[in-house]
Amino acid sequence: MINRELIRIKIxxxxxxxxxxxxxxxxxxxKELLFxxxxxxxxxxxxxxxxxxxxxxxxxxxxVATTRAQREGTEPPxxxxxxxxxxxxxxENKMLCEFMENQKQTWKDDIEYVRKLLTQIEQSQIYIDxxxxxxxxxxxxxxxxxxxYRQLIEDNDELNAVLEEKSLYWNDDKEVVDTFxxxxxxxxxxxxxxxxxxxxxxxxxxDREFARKLFRATILNADQYQRYMSDASRNWDFSRxxxxxxxxxxxxxxxxxxxxxxxxxxxINEYVNLAKVYSTPRSGGYINGxxxxxxxxxxxxxxxxxxxxxxxxxxxxxxxxxxxxxxxEVEHRPExxxxxxxxxx
Numbered sequence: 188m189i190n191r192e193l194i195r196i197k198i199x200x201x202x203x204x205x206x207x208x209x210x211x212x213x214x215x216x217x218k219e220l221l222f223x224x225x226x227x228x229x230x231x232x233x234x235x236x237x238x239x240x241x242x243x244x245x246x247x248x249x250x251v252a253t254t255r256a257q258r259e260g261t262e263p264p265x266x267x268x269x270x271x272x273x274x275x276x277x278x279e280n281k282m283l284c285e286f287m288e289n290q291k292q293t294w295k296d297d298i299e300y301v302r303k304l305l306t307q308i309e310q311s312q313i314y315i316d317x318x319x320x321x322x323x324x325x326x327x328x329x330x331x332x333x334x335x336y337r338q339l340i341e342d343n344d345e346l347n348a349v350l351e352e353k354s355l356y357w358n359d360d361k362e363v364v365d366t367f368x369x370x371x372x373x374x375x376x377x378x379x380x381x382x383x384x385x386x387x388x389x390x391x392x393x394d395r396e397f398a399r400k401l402f403r404a405t406i407l408n409a410d411q412y413q414r415y416m417s418d419a420s421r422n423w424d425f426s427r428x429x430x431x432x433x434x435x436x437x438x439x440x441x442x443x444x445x446x447x448x449x450x451x452x453x454x455i456n457e458y459v460n461l462a463k464v465y466s467t468p469r470s471g472g473y474i475n476g477x478x479x480x481x482x483x484x485x486x487x488x489x490x491x492x493x494x495x496x497x498x499x500x501x502x503x504x505x506x507x508x509x510x511x512x513x514x515x516e517v518e519h520r521p522e523x524x525x526x527x528x529x530x531x532x
Contacts, residue, residue, distance in 0.1 A: 196461065197227075200359065202406065206430075213403070217403065221395075221398070226354055232385070233290075235368060235385070237294060238332060238336070242277075244301050246266075249264055249269040252264045265318060267318060272329075273329035273375055276381070280385065303345075304339070308335055329375055340365075341369075397446070401438065401441055404441040431466040432462065432473065435461055436481070439454055439455065439474075440485075443481075443482060450493070451494070458474060459471050459474055462474045
């Protein structure tokens, strides 16, 4: 589940924090990185557990309403949502059950919020349409939860606040983790019953090692990488850069030099996108141009042995760069000499 996009995000955050922290200790910083990544996996399981908590609360409401209906001689409520086939399978999932049993925090600690969210779900058009549909299939049951998650749980400020109280790490993780929860919902197969596999913490040991190597290279070679930055652009004034820009480019250089299998275009694209989120409004364009210059400098001087794509003529259509996991050599267009310092007005 922890992919390289999330790893890069964490390394940007923790590298910045490392330099802000007066007591610099590489081993402690690396432990903090791995712990931070493990908390993202906890969040993945915890959000799956929210689906279970909502289902259990819905079942409790149905049981209470059914008892009342029997006493009053009225029609009992539908139990369709309370016994949704996908949600029941998730509730019985061995991997999730094991995770939840080992956690000190449970959704029972926030039962009032669970009830409030359930009410919002029951008032939604998604729920109304689902309950009115006479279709009785696993696919329909799984699909309604995918829709509920995408529309009512993904972009939910109140839920974000609840999660932030539980862990400061989760505030920045949720957007990425949400994509993996939805992916998990879509891949559930009724034939697997309680043995359905959830996403592993890491796809393989290589990704875990990617996190360690990239972080260590970034910190331990910082002075050398900053010299490369300076040599690649004689007109570059460090004092006019946002500090986060320097951090992001330092990590990008570490990735270019440490991982020969990752195309230069992929690295540049990933860190340009991070700059847009974590630095100034102008940082994306500036870093795109600077990293292109740096990559060419490294290749020209024999510091980097992988190819740098040809520059695209101005005005030519840009081919989007794919995510690293499915990437091929894809060209990017640098901003070149037209870029300005991130602090220019």
